[in-house]
Amino acid sequence: MKLATGLILVPALVMGLAACDVKQTEEGKLPDVDVEGGQAPNYDVDAGDVDVGSEKKEMTVPTIDADTPAQDEAEEKAGKD
Template identity: 55%
Template sequence: MKKTFAITTALIASVTLAACDVEQTEEGEMPDVDVNVEEGNMPEYEVDGPEVTTDTETVEVPVLEVEPGNVDEEQSQ
């Protein structure tokens, strides 16, 4: 279950970030591993998302006029 969640999360993140321009602004650093552990340093990133413009367009849709037939006539045919 955890493996499926991790894979799903990774796929969603990769699709989400595919349209972004990501630049690493600082290197990461692993903590020293000993009895007195010091905090590590996560890398910093600057993410610029794509510019998205949307427009609206009015479209006239034709209206169909339908007259219902007589149910009795359709069943007799």
């Protein structure tokens, strides 16, 4: 439902914007702002302790036999000879 709505609204918006002719008639200007004083807030943070260590472990890793297409072709040629 959202997709159908988007497919209808997006082209309608694009056509609506394409039909408009916009010309700037006057330059814009930012307002004058005076800033005085102020102070950033202070925080008292107590961070937790982190203990980092290491431990040696042995793991059994499965063996994977993967042939590339080039290896398959080479095996087929070797079998035919």
